[in-house]
Amino acid sequence: MRRTCLPGAVALIAPVLLALVLPLAAEQSQWRARGTEQFRILYRPADEDQARIAQRAAIVALRRLQQALDIKLEDRIQIKLCHTQSEFNEFVGEEAPPWIMGRAFPAQNLVVVKALGPQRIGKLVAHELCHIVLQHKLDQTGAPDPRWLHEGLAKYATEDLPMEDQQILSQAVAAHKLLNFDELEKAFAGPVEKVNLAYAQSYTLVRYLTQLNPGEGVGEFLEELGQVGDVERALVRAYHQPVAQLEQQWLAQVRRVYMGRGIMDKYGAIIWTGMVGLFLVVVVVKLFRARVIRRRMQQEEQLRQLAEAGGEDQSLDSQEAEQ
């Protein structure tokens, strides 16, 4: 009886389930769009919240970047918010390594990013838009486009130096493995550890150059780069110092800022454990001393009482003797 009943129930329920699930699946496989005159974000319905955050970040980033780099973009930018790695691969046109979170294609005015979550999506979109705006700026003058400038500016403009990057810098300082100016550009083509260090150091280089000329930032350097077409000559003309001196001061600043942090990161747990241990030893010693003192005071009290009792006995004895 059960054998015939179960398929019968499935046959009845299945169309109902399918009727419920299919439209949902179809809805999830659709693309939605939102944006402004300057950009359009394509996203899956499941990423609606992230698309809203990305839109706000894109409005702010495009306004600031165009102002800072003194450029006005003409064409609308497409921002594709991918829900899966396979979607990402499809849009970037290759099997991208999983740690790549976003790509910018300035020639096509296209940004492809992974929907990393509400915490990270805004920064990621702003970062990729920086590549688009900077490349258009460099293209205007035919200037070269060093990777350190692209990544450093994108990270610096979005204030993106998370704890992991700071630890990478600290470890490189402690191990005397900071990249110099020549090594920095090549490191982007190296293994992932070198790439991560190159990203973090590029941030510090753009920050250092910006601090040298707070009013202009890297604006004057970009102008010179457009005119002379050579990174080193443009650096000398914009900052009025030999490249070797700029490099020396930049690396000295990195060492100064991240040296102590490296020691704390590496030995922090040991130091902390030691401090807790020392605190416990001090507490135990204090408790022990307090107990010893209390016991001594009790003994003294007992002796005093005994002595007083002895004195009374003596005086009683002497009184009795007088009588």
Ligand SMILES: [Zn+2]
């Ligand atoms: Zn980048």
